[in-house]
Amino acid sequence: MEKFTVLLIGSGGREHALAWKIKQSKRLEKLFIAPGNAGTAECGENSAINTHDFPVVKDFVLANGVNMVVVGPEEPLVRGISDFFREDELLKNIAVIGPSKEGANLEGSKKFAKEFMVKYGIPTASYKSFTMDNIEDGFRFLETLTPPYVLKADGLAAGKGVVIHDHMEHAKRELQEIVLGNKFGDAGKKVVIEQFLRGIELSVFVVTDGRSFRTLPSAKDYKRVGENDTGPNTGGMGAISPVPFADAEFMHRVENEIIRPTIKGIILEGFHYCGFIFFGLINVDGSPYVIEYNCRMGDPEAEVVIPRIKNDILDIFEALARQDLQGLRLETDTRAAATVMAVSKGYPGSYEKGKVISGIENVNGSIVFHAGTKQENGSVVTAGGRVLAVTSLAENIKDALADSYENLSRINFDGIYYRRDIGFDVMKYLQPAAI
């Protein structure tokens, strides 16, 4: 049985969840995380190398006998880390879990993703794209739509590139600011304007070796900072899995109308794709539509999806790398999972770092995944807006949430804030016994 020395790239809650799972693998020789956080340091060895500098990653991989690289965030993928490995004589046999640059472009360019969806008949909001050369057409297109107006910067914009306006004049000004005013830098040189879809969102994930796929448990994240889904968007304030309204019939439609045509498109386009596909979906009166593709796991969705996977995760990654997913049986925990994110005061606006975190050792029956933390002078301190995610597994979502909240009350740092209503909108879908 081949053993793996793994380099995991990233530093958030998603990467701690991946590191926690990789650490449990019978196939693991040694785990490095770059750069990691105070939580991943408990699962392996953190290394502060600059992961944007691929030659530096190469030196590290060769010096440490790494034979598998798992890429957590989108940026290295969109910048072509997987291609860099495949094209290098010394690296080409090292497994990289994450798609090629072309595959990652499904996340890296909204226009590219929309063209792909239209070409392969995948349901999504109707759209048009504009640049500074035809911005007047953009203004005219807005006039043909009914509010609200959805504008999306084409490129990666750290999750902030989508703006929704109720008034046409605001939407027009926004278009001008993104395209001409450089509001999102290069990411906004192209803008996609699309039809607003009304419904309830959810996230569906698959792993694919570029031929076949396995569907992972569904999840729903809570993006707004305030209770009742109010206030600005964040990276995610909590998540639940499974999604109660994503029943067998709905998931069957997702598989047939969205997942299969996407995999078919990847094959026909000849994209090298070995890794996760994250489908950001919206359920519009029972019909699934794609809001966006991501080329990685979600965060905080990973903190509820990964703990529900029963397989040894390195068996899954090996099957991906060998293009042998066909033979893999995915086993999932039937229990529900919930995670609640504790964030710094002021997030997603400006916030202070370096606050000492206390009470993690008192947590009982939940898993604490670190997001923005680091070790400093023997203490764990805050090092980001999203600080930690408390995940629990239980017979139903309500009990899992109760465990997470109970354990969160034992954790403290100056300015700690978390939403107390994660899961509020799905309670009506649960069986009476679970309420």
Ligand code: AMP
């Ligand atoms: P994204 O960055 O693509 O995930 O978009 C951020 C958020 O904007 C999504 O989670 C949705 O809530 C919202 N959104 C994006 N596109 C649409 C759309 N066509 N209709 C309604 N809401 C949308």
Ligand code: GLY
């Ligand atoms: N939770 C949404 C994302 O990871 O993009």
